[in-house]
Amino acid sequence: MRVLTARDDALLVELDDLDQAVALYESLLADPVRGVGVPVPGARTLLVPYRPSAIRAPELAAELRSRPLVRRPAAEARTVEIPVRYDGEDLAEAAALLGWSPEELVRRHTAAAWTVGFVGFAPGFAYLTGDDPELVVPRRSSPRTRVPAGSVALAGPYSGVYPRESPGGWQLVGRTDAPVWDVTRERPALMLPGDRVRFVAVTSAAESRSAVENDLRDGSGAEDDPQVVLEENRNAAGVQVVASGVVAVVQDLGRAGSEGAGVSASGALDRPSLRAANRAVGNPVDAAVVEAVGGLRLRARGPQVLAVTGAVGEIVVRPGAPRPRPGEPFALDDGDELRFAAPARGVRAYVAVRGGISVPPVLGSRATDVLAGLGPDPLRPGDLLPVGVPERGLPAVGPRAVPAPAVPAPPGTGLPAPGETTVLDIVLGPRDDWFDAAGIDLLTGQDWLVTPRSNRIGLRLDGTPLPRTPDRVGAELPSEGCVTGAIQVPPDGLPVLFLADHPLTGGYPVIGAVVAGHVPLAGQLPAGARIRFHVRDVPRPDGTTPAGGTP
Template sequence: MIRVLTARDDALLVELDDLDQAVALYESLTADPVRGVGVPVPGARTLLVPFRPSAITARVLAAELRARPLERRATSAARTVEIPVRYDGADLAEVAGLLGWSTDELVRRHTAAAWTVGFVGFAPGFAYLTSDDPELVVPRRASPRTRVPAGSVALAGPYSGVYPRESPGGWQLVGRTDAPVWDVTRERPALMLPGDKVRFTAVRDLVGPRVETPTEPAATGAGLGPGTLEVISPGVQALVQDLGRPGSEGAGVSASGALDRPGLRAANRAVGNPSDAAVIESVGGLRMRARGPQVLAVTGAVGDVVVRPGAGGPGSGGSDTAHPGADRPDRRPRPGEPFALDDGDELRLTAPARGVRAYVAVRGGIDVPPVLGSRATDVLAGLGPDPLEPGDLLPVGVPDRGLTATSASGSTAPGDLADAPAPGGLPAAGEVTELRIVLGPRDDWFDAATIERLTGQDWLVTPRSNRIGLRLEGEPLSRVPEQEGTELPSEGCVTGALQVPPSGQPVLFLADHPLTGGYPVVGAVVADHVPLAGQLPAGARIRFTIQHHPGGTP
């Protein structure tokens, strides 16, 4: 039986009987796409289907999804992947004991089983594998590890998987492999994708060193293109961001990208860049120096913007009170206004009074190497440039012809900044910000009184929040009694999802969230309010209001 549930105002979650049906629907939509539908995300028995409301309504899409066949394609052409494993995992003996087997029997059964990739989630390249051995089922660890080494081969529930990179994890470790399950330098970065067949083979010794995928440097030497920007201080955090890398969800990769996309687009428009050019996303206190003349603009959550004249090269401007350009006064460009930096000039941003993230665009864009088609830093997946550090040199690209920066007076074409929240409208600590949500897909795990508690109180944004999600604090949300202690099979989650862990304190997912999750999502912030959520500082309060689905009930 198919259930079609609301996941956001522009996404549906299709609940099916089992993994085979979920993969069958995924294959159907991949082979025969629906106009206006994005890349689906398979889960254990669900399929997350994003769509563009201007192209198709939720009701029409739901009818189309219910009409799709749920039979798997012929497997004769399925790709087979062989994974060599040294079975010396920390939990090998414990898992064998849980199953009532010897360790030799566990290894024999794990290698004899035929495994199939059901879906990819948790981390880029992390494939959830199911087998034809119904007895290979073990519980997760009661206490997750804070560090699981890359290449660990693990079991949990009916699944087996290989950790692509070091990360926390609660699966049972039975072995390790050197197979490069995730490599962004390959045409197909994920070694295993939905529908692939997998065989594990036991080996005594792993051949060669573990394959590590080096992160491309965020900076290179001076002299590339029309100049560089030197990082003097990144402040609290400074990252390279663009509009993200949509389209790789099937490999377990979230889109990521700027949290305040209207702010990024506005900064790029101000300097004459394409809207998707890479910029710097700054949290409090960025200082940079121009190496070569540049044109910049700052939007988003902006404090003071100060341009301090330099002496025409690196090493200038080293004092707060006296500097080689002291014969020229400091300048204070307005937010959204393009301004010039001469060679050696320094840009200083102070922490904003409202909001969190400022966007610094330079004409030509930040020209670091793209990863999977994007220059964005994904802090959870470890993709893109590292967070910026003092001394980093960011190469500036060559500006596109025909695009000009807005005038020096700061004027723009009508509507240029219409989709960027005004600085005075950004949220501040201690104030209440209203966010609209749609309920679902798991609002039926909560009773009417709990939904009233969700919308009837102000939720505090705690300091433990980051680009992965806002951790909220308030009167806890409780599940209905029949769902207490229930483990939800992993399913796709949207940006803006309100996931409710056992503590009852929701987490509001932001751009770098895991692609799939195992806690129920009671609702999701509507797409238009997601940028506002990305500007909420610690200490701000949120009041959620329910918006009915504009495309009708699916």
């Protein structure tokens, strides 16, 4: 077992194989460690987030090393049956690659005993390993841009089922109607790490639907995913979107706790600004708000109290009225509009409404996850955002009537601007050993440009590419969990800095990660800004502190 630093509040445990990774995952779920969050299994790793205030890295590493790496008995594992119509586009080609007939591939795929190793790539996408060592096929040389939902596929030693339409490079051998991902269930992912899976060949769509309906009666399935639909209703109270600007989405503090099902926490990119906006209007700090990039206009439907924080230009509520300051609560009468100019610094503004944005929660959160497709769609003109019931005893407010609450720094100041260089503290690891000293110097010794291709999933950076060590050129890294702030380096050597909607697992080496306290600053970096990475020394899992950085 190797225990590596993944961030200043996360460790990556490297094990011999997938069985050991799942065994440690099962151990932590059965006997949790105080201060440790939901672990994320990978192909032969386990990402373990923790609170440094509750447990230190060396103590956690010692606890992890003490755990027996023994899987729970097969009889205790949950078994899932997947009915499959074996008519996939790649069935004949995959069989030929194995030197088998299509019928032989189907026979061996259904005869194999499959186990869920980990869930990643997309919510509910389970990586299954089987007990047939010969059932190994390469990925397609050219990935498809569209793989239909329910496709049953093979790649390397894995099998899997695509839960929703998405791009993909696996070999498609069949289709299923089994609802492998459904947020209306208590357990949204049909398959979770440690589950046993059996594929059953069916000959018709009717037979497949019959098998699925039996599962539904047994409580293991449900209806299709609900869609959070926002419609214009001129008679309802709330705030209406007049113009959405570049992009506007609903956000809160995210849906932590679903990582085992392949769902990242998502949530606001600049969480301090979200909390400050909610405090200003008297909401709980985790209430849902609007996160906006440029040009947002909202109209009050009924009297409302709002506050704006983050990257904000001049705020206007009505011609001739006093202009509220960022972080200050203000009132809108029915029909009044809020608009604010593009900010000179930063990129994302946060608009809180007293009572909170009350769209239906999905997996316990109202946040929009653009990669996973969870929560409300990005906002459009005409959408009406319902507002919840505010806390009792809050005072009425007019412009400037109530002073803004204290916040750590004046919102909208000290944020990054295009052309300026922002220093982000990072910790190295877990895969900095894929790069030599010259590569580390390149990472920290140049300014990286934030390109316009950046979004909530990640910042794409431009600069002098980072070369891998000669022995790692062309090497593939088995999928492993990634934290928000991870600096992943694809084969072209140009880093991608993961933000809130990043994929939960990835297969490119992570050279380092932005420390947790600087992640909100990373979320405010506009295109054209520059980043300088500074290595911060944190205690290693072995108890030592590396030299070269600063604490």
